[in-house]
Amino acid sequence: MAVSSSSRSRSEVTGLSKGTHTQGDSGRVEEGATRLLGLEGLTVVSVVIDDAGGRIVHAVTADDVPAGCPECGVVSTSRKGRVVTFPRDVPYGEHVVGLVWHKHRWRCKERACPWGSFTESIPQVPARARITARLRGEVGAAAADRFSCVLAAAAHYRVSWPIAHAALAGHIAGPLAEPLPPVGVLGIDETRRGKPVWAQDPVT
Secondary structure, three states: OOOOOOOEEEOOOOOOEEEOOOOOOHHHHHHHHHHHHOOOOEEEEEEEEOOOOOEEEEEEEOOOOOOEOOOOOOEOOOEEEEEEEOOEOOOEOOEOEEEEEEEEEEEOOOOOOOOOEEEOOEOOEOOOOOEOHHHHHHHHHHHHHOOOOHHHHHHHHOOOHHHHHHHHHHHHHHHHHOOOOOOOOOOHHHOOOOOOOOOOOOOO
């Protein structure tokens, strides 16, 4: 995913400077980087390796993703401007992936909708989300199974405690909502309450 910086060109989509790739056609490399990122609805335009060895991935919204208002669902055709967001994503090996999403802000033309404008969103990064859905799922599973507490999982994935706790709650919500299996054997410790009352059986 690394790109060289020997020669640079301007992207017509975002205005970003894109590095000349060391192998093959740049379009093929960008397509491969998009597949490697694996976030459906986003297209990678460039990848830069920072001084710490981390990957900074610049992406734009794919052309086939409709700009639908997350509140009313009406698809907009009126662009208002551009914004840049930085949703947190799963690490790449030992390094953190810095995702930079260059997207448009759209006007919602539905008069009954309370939202005057909105930015693009995808299933993995819903509206107003600060982390990707796959990172949330990984943090929740790790807090439940791999780490001793929520704080340890939050520190490992470099997210806040409230985000890690919400991820854990979402991870265990499904299993806790499932019906309990039928009881085969019930022990005395699970039914006894208070002091035992002894009575003599007149027959035995």
